[in-house]
Amino acid sequence: MILLQSQSKYLLQVLTNRLQNLDKGVELDCQWIEFDDVRFNVQVSMKNPHILLLSLSLPTPPPEAMFVGGLPVGAIEAIKAAYGTIVQILDPPKDTYNLTLKLNFNKLPSNEEAKQSFLAKIASVREVVLGAPLRIILKHLASRSVAPDMNRLVALVHRPDESFFLLPQPDKVTVIYPMRFKDSTDTVLATSFLQEFLEARRSAALSNAPLCQWSPTPPQELQGVPEEALSANAGFVSFVIYPRHVDGKKLDRTVWNLSTFHAYVNYHVKCSEGFMHTRMRRRVESLIEALDHAKSDLDQARKVETRTSFKRLSLNDSRSNSNSKGPISWR
Incomplete structure (x- = not known):
């Protein structure tokens, strides 16, 4: 069994590439959708290359779900606890999105390992936000309450x-x-x-x-x-x-x-x-190959039979052949 990773690999790649190219004034605006209809949007302007805006659109909640202000219960507190002052929550968020975070690359830790660890934590923002109410319940379970x-x-x-x-x-x-x-x-x-x-x-x-x-x-x-x-x-x-x-x-x-x-x-x-389709395609290919071999063997047998067969002559052909040989000598 393969377990899904909490980090968004593409988001982590975007954050890492942006960190390595802070001195380049390149404007960035990209968006993508991951499983369960979670949409991401990353924006960087040329005026402030060290500021990155990360917007998140969550699945449409049903009426019975615990949502407050467009976010799951406890999401704001979970974001503050996970990212501290390095990340700010913009209110209101970008249009059509539930949450917009402002990341200041200048506030990242100076240690390279700690810096990469923090970027990986930002790439797990989906877990932090959607898992906030579940985390509250399970934390109380750990303390048996x-x-x-x-x-x-x-x-x-x-x-x-x-x-x-x-x-x-x-x-x-x-x-x-x-x-x-x-x-x-x-x-x-x-x-x-x-x-x-x-x-x-x-x-x-x-x-x-x-x-x-x-x-x-x-x-x-x-x-x-x-x-x-x-x-x-x-x-x-x-x-x-x-x-x-x-x-x-x-x-x-x-x-x-x-x-x-x-x-x-x-x-x-x-x-x-996908596995079953692959197995079926391989099975069909093997059957077609067997049929092709059988067909070639049949064609070869027919050619051999044609070369070794006798030609059936008519009565007139038989008489003409006999006359052409001349009289038979009885001596």
């Missing part, structure tokens, strides 16, 4: 107009994903893929992994949730997170894995489709 301002059932956005749900408790947090796929083939492969999670969890090597359950119908924890939020054609996946899963450095990895679980499944479904 529940955030006082959290509802009994929390909905967090992870895809456009789609959310997953958390049921926080002092000793565990249950995370439930309604799995939706547009393509019927993806739905079949994803259903089989998700059911394998149950089988894999039973192995001794994964005894410390979170408990996993799959159900074709909504679990009881989702009672009272609007029907449109429960329209899942690939079933429902549940994970039970315990304090040992968010202890120390495990917190960051757990937050990222839970925030991008649907993208993780979708990625492996597409890889499975």
Whole structure:
């Protein structure tokens, strides 16, 4: 299995290239879209080459998701805690974007290793912003408590107009994903893929992994949730997170894995489709090659048969051949 990286490789490349060319007055304005419809925009002007504006557009939240001022709950505090005074939050953000950050390259640490580490942290801005409410819940789980301002059932956005749900408790947090796929083939492969999670969890090597359950119908924890939020054609996946899963450095990895679980499944479904298509193409090519060999062998056999066959003569041809040989001598 391949795990998605929290850092945006392209954003990290843009930041690194810009840092290496601060003395060049080059204007920059580029935008791109990454998985789950997260859009980025980077701008640098020739007047202030040491200032970089990074804008972020998040997936459209469903009505039940926890969004305040266009951002997930706790996102502003998470940005300030992660980047300090080096990065400023512009209010209002750029048009059509949820968040715009102002990065001053002159304020970066002087140490080269610390500088690269900070750029890598900026490249993980998606995790910082979208994972903010999940991080709050899991931090309280580590201390075996529940955030006082959290509802009994929390909905967090992870895809456009789609959310997953958390049921926080002092000793565990249950995370439930309604799995939706547009393509019927993806739905079949994803259903089989998700059911394998149950089988894999039973192995001794994964005894410390979170408990996993799959159900074709909504679990009881989702009672009272609007029907449109429960329209899942690939079933429902549940994970039970315990304090040992968010202890120390495990917190960051757990937050990222839970925030991008649907993208993780979708990625492996597409890889499975590509693998099967490759196998089918190779099989077809081998069959065509076998047919071509059989056809060439048949043509060769026909040529041999033509060279060794006798010509059938008519009665007139036979008589003419006999007369041409002259009278037969009986002596």
